[in-house]
Amino acid sequence: MEFDENKEREKRKDEHVQLALLDDRLPPSHFDHLTFVHHSLPNIGWSDINLHVVLPDLDLKSPLYINAMTGGSEKTGKINAELAIIAKATGIAMGVGSQHAGLRNESLADTYRIVRRNNPEGTIFANVGADVLLDFALNAIEMLEANALQIHLNAPQELIMPEGERDFTGWLSQIEKIIKHVKIPVIVKEVGFGMSRNTLRLLKEIGVQYVDISGRGGTNFIGIENRRREKQEYDYLRGWGQTTPISLLEAQEYMNDMMIFASGGIRNPLDAVKCLSLGAKAIGLASPILRVLQNEGTERAIEELINWHEQMKTICTMLGARNMEELCAFPLVITGEVREWCEMRGIDIVAIANRGRL
Amino acid sequence: MEFDENKEREKRKDEHVQLALLDDRLPPSHFDHLTFVHHSLPNIGWSDINLHVVLPDLDLKSPLYINAMTGGSEKTGKINAELAIIAKATGIAMGVGSQHAGLRNESLADTYRIVRRNNPEGTIFANVGADVLLDFALNAIEMLEANALQIHLNAPQELIMPEGERDFTGWLSQIEKIIKHVKIPVIVKEVGFGMSRNTLRLLKEIGVQYVDISGRGGTNFIGIENRRREKQEYDYLRGWGQTTPISLLEAQEYMNDMMIFASGGIRNPLDAVKCLSLGAKAIGLASPILRVLQNEGTERAIEELINWHEQMKTICTMLGARNMEELCAFPLVITGEVREWCEMRGIDIVAIANRGRL
Amino acid sequence: MEFDENKEREKRKDEHVQLALLDDRLPPSHFDHLTFVHHSLPNIGWSDINLHVVLPDLDLKSPLYINAMTGGSEKTGKINAELAIIAKATGIAMGVGSQHAGLRNESLADTYRIVRRNNPEGTIFANVGADVLLDFALNAIEMLEANALQIHLNAPQELIMPEGERDFTGWLSQIEKIIKHVKIPVIVKEVGFGMSRNTLRLLKEIGVQYVDISGRGGTNFIGIENRRREKQEYDYLRGWGQTTPISLLEAQEYMNDMMIFASGGIRNPLDAVKCLSLGAKAIGLASPILRVLQNEGTERAIEELINWHEQMKTICTMLGARNMEELCAFPLVITGEVREWCEMRGIDIVAIANRGRL
């Protein structure tokens, strides 16, 4: 039976990859409701731009990182190997998928370890769920000689997943315990449903320093798990969760207290720069990288990431922002549905539209 | 002539069922303008959820009930028989269609009585119009050994119905009289046009304790009756009435004084949970159940209702709400046309967007 | 040359009728942004409704009237004859088209006089432009033994009309002069471009008592005249002017000082009742009647108008409003583009959404 459970988990991992590539994201993107105010006199040059990010115990050459996805089956192990090559070639950080499979079944551990093997000097994130025991978490870190640990919060996914978890009691205290004992940065992350003020407040109260608000708009795990159900009866729930822009706006009051990462539905370098301008310290990409890798191969994926960096610099030059801090001083005008949300929730977007240089 | 009138009424009952199944509801639903704030740390389990509803003189194992629809003709009697089997199998309450036919013509009474016969222990609602004499109402209750009496308000339907009533004087005092004499709960209900603050105030003033605001968005009796007219000249009136979300928002100030039920255009378990979160004590389904029953049979209808219960629990678990009261403490963000309505009418939706856990 | 000018005018009259029937109105209608608050307890009967309108020196059996359209050519004379039969059969008032043709060319006067001949006891409106000399106006009245005189303001039409007027100086003082000398009510009307606060203020200041704000949304004389131009270069101007709902909202502060009539794009009895609820004293229909008459004949047009009256009564019964005054005490919720306009212009629509019975 334990064997079967493993087999099933492996099958699930492969299905996730396959279904994530379907790309049935809900248009239009909330990113289109954020508009930079164009300034005709940038007064800087392209070579002035610095995308380096220095955070407590975490040094990122680039604000982009490959977010948690794969491992736990032969196929996804191979993907991990390629992602590691991409990360190494581009100098960006990288997470692996949930390591539970590798922790429960030693024969699968290599599908994660390959990442460190292929990228010995790279910045790598371990990944576990919030219900994991401390030892498990420590083993996950060790497995990768990880530079940071991601703990994912994925209640909606579990609930729609036919074989998923149904009890979410005690996650917060479990996270608190792990944070206390783990020496490297711990990043609490969503998996594509975004976060709210309330979630962030609770995380902050237990001492969480790093959060990836991973919002709605890209990979949709209610959609994916629903497709795996016989009757696909949860289709009406696909709109669940806060989009990435809304999550970042909900997070405004915590921007000084925590390192907020953004991910979920980042379509292009402009979306990424908008996140940075809303205070995000780093930007995670999952399905966009998976898609290029699977459809066009490793070389193209590396090229694509190099292009993203160049284009992010182009956009920063257009704005006249030399670095992350300056980006946050440029006005961003928020309209449409995102504006409505903020007005209802009392989030001060007029300040954001008029900040910095007037 | 009396005979003819009865024949005509029977024919009408059959036509209603047939036309209600056409499903030409006006998209999009106002329910799509209500959005729950996703919280990543529910801290409860699926088995913690309790959907039991205890109300004055009314104990509901589930907040769902089958709303008033059929009886009064051979065909609709058979539907009633099946609905009763469904109600029994799922443990939910059930109403019958207007009993005037059965009260005026003893030979048709059995098309209603079958409901009690098939579900001896169930919670059953009798149903009469607001122009009915007290004795009539008491007979309607007796006919079903009913646990509650629904009095329907359907002026727009009557006016568009070719053979309908044209005078609506005295409904309020008639309801007042019935309430005084009837020992079981009396539920004053709309039939799909929703309610306003003003209607609710008048009902409260005469001592009404139970209201079903049955709003626009699902079964549309102006559409149905217009189809029964030779020239179908009232098509432009199909948008008449308040939707169910707007009706519940109009009802906010009466939520503590009366038991408000919601019905009308509930498409899925998420809509149902949104109603509960806006303060509704129970959720009526009419056409959605009729549709499954007619198209797929009794067994599938039972299955479907069981699924609704499971899915409502899933959504409550996602939110972290153990029961109805807790549901009402979670923030719900209201946007679009529904927001516009509330701003015009002075309904405080900012409070609803920021309530409970921040 | 005078002859040619007349011929041309006759040709134009026929073209207007033909082009008006094209029905290329701009959807959607602003009337769809006005929503009545449904009340479930009307407490009145259909036979309680009274649509009679008593105004200073003007007694209207119905708030509906046939607005100024035809006369001045053989064809349009025939239309006038039929419209008069319709007006007589339904007891509604009726206007004729601009009488300049009949005043300048006696041989065409009969194309207007036929209206009085066919409807000796009816209420008939004469019609002239604002640049007309007093004598001309008096002759126009005499020609019809008219009960009221309409003076039309149609600057945009003239400007787009190839052969139209180009100077609009002195209209206001000309109107002032006519008002002083004419003994019957003088109705200053637009021809489908609506009115503004400013226009109404000026009209009020010179003592105008009756105004037809005839708004955008129905017959579009920029569209019609542009079609008559060789190059049709004014297509981009078709959206010019205030819609009928917006015009009535602009007129709110003058509702007590002047008798405001509404016309322009009234599509159905619900639109008409909405106008009455915004304070309009009467409702003019032009192209909708022309269309039925031309496409389906006189009998159907009469039937149609009788239906409109019945349906207006139905809607009043639904609301619980016995007459015009009561209609103005029912809440009307204004949203969308119309709301935006009112917010920009400082028109208090929250009051309208919450008036009367709460």
Place this chain on the structure above:
Amino acid sequence: MEFDENKEREKRKDEHVQLALLDDRLPPSHFDHLTFVHHSLPNIGWSDINLHVVLPDLDLKSPLYINAMTGGSEKTGKINAELAIIAKATGIAMGVGSQHAGLRNESLADTYRIVRRNNPEGTIFANVGADVLLDFALNAIEMLEANALQIHLNAPQELIMPEGERDFTGWLSQIEKIIKHVKIPVIVKEVGFGMSRNTLRLLKEIGVQYVDISGRGGTNFIGIENRRREKQEYDYLRGWGQTTPISLLEAQEYMNDMMIFASGGIRNPLDAVKCLSLGAKAIGLASPILRVLQNEGTERAIEELINWHEQMKTICTMLGARNMEELCAFPLVITGEVREWCEMRGIDIVAIANRGRL
């Protein structure tokens, strides 16, 4: 190599013309969110309208001018020759494209000089970039015996242009220097990305008196340059920049301090009049004129411009505005996305909706 660079520049000039004619503007236009309040009593005549514009050191017979486009290659030299004929025939001012090509390569200077040759008495604008040395600017003026000098700001274009500039340091001080030494009016202009409050403030601070906010909505140089890239990877940036209406609204507080010209996406005479009503002193047309010229020839282009003048007068007559100053006293109602922007940026559009005659 210098030769090659010149060849490349010539090729680019031709490609710009070709790509600008593709007309893939982003619909709908923000101009559709500006609505004049129709007034039924203009009280003026068509012949009262005066479109003459007198500005410090600049006398424009018409507020329209042909904006900077061509020169620098054989083909574009021919276009310049025709544009000059058009400008002469219609009496409007005209700019040439960036003169860098002609300044660096004497053999190409004639492709600019032809403009003065064909229109000896006309008002002609020279054109250089903001990185140009003072001598260069003086030579550009001399080359055309120019009446004014346009300095273009086009950072986004340069950044997306494969061979474009990447450093924008020092533009402001460079402009300051030129202004101090040049005797004719200096117009600092965008090239289709619009301006912000901040840009305008900086320009004002260094003493700029003339600005052309040339906004988004028409010619899109991110789109054009992206098409010239092998991978066209910047497609997602096409929405960059402020539209012309938004730019003019951003400029409201500087309307008294500087002469603001408007250009970018002016589709028709109504758009032009809207700009004037928002305070613009003159209106630049680039691609619309290029399009008629290339598709239908010089004669039709002249005709078209004459029509624009007539139609602008028609619209002014409709409003009752005799001249530019009066136009700015008529209410303009701003809605939709443009309203949202203004609300976020604290721009007082309620004042604009209620100004002048109420």
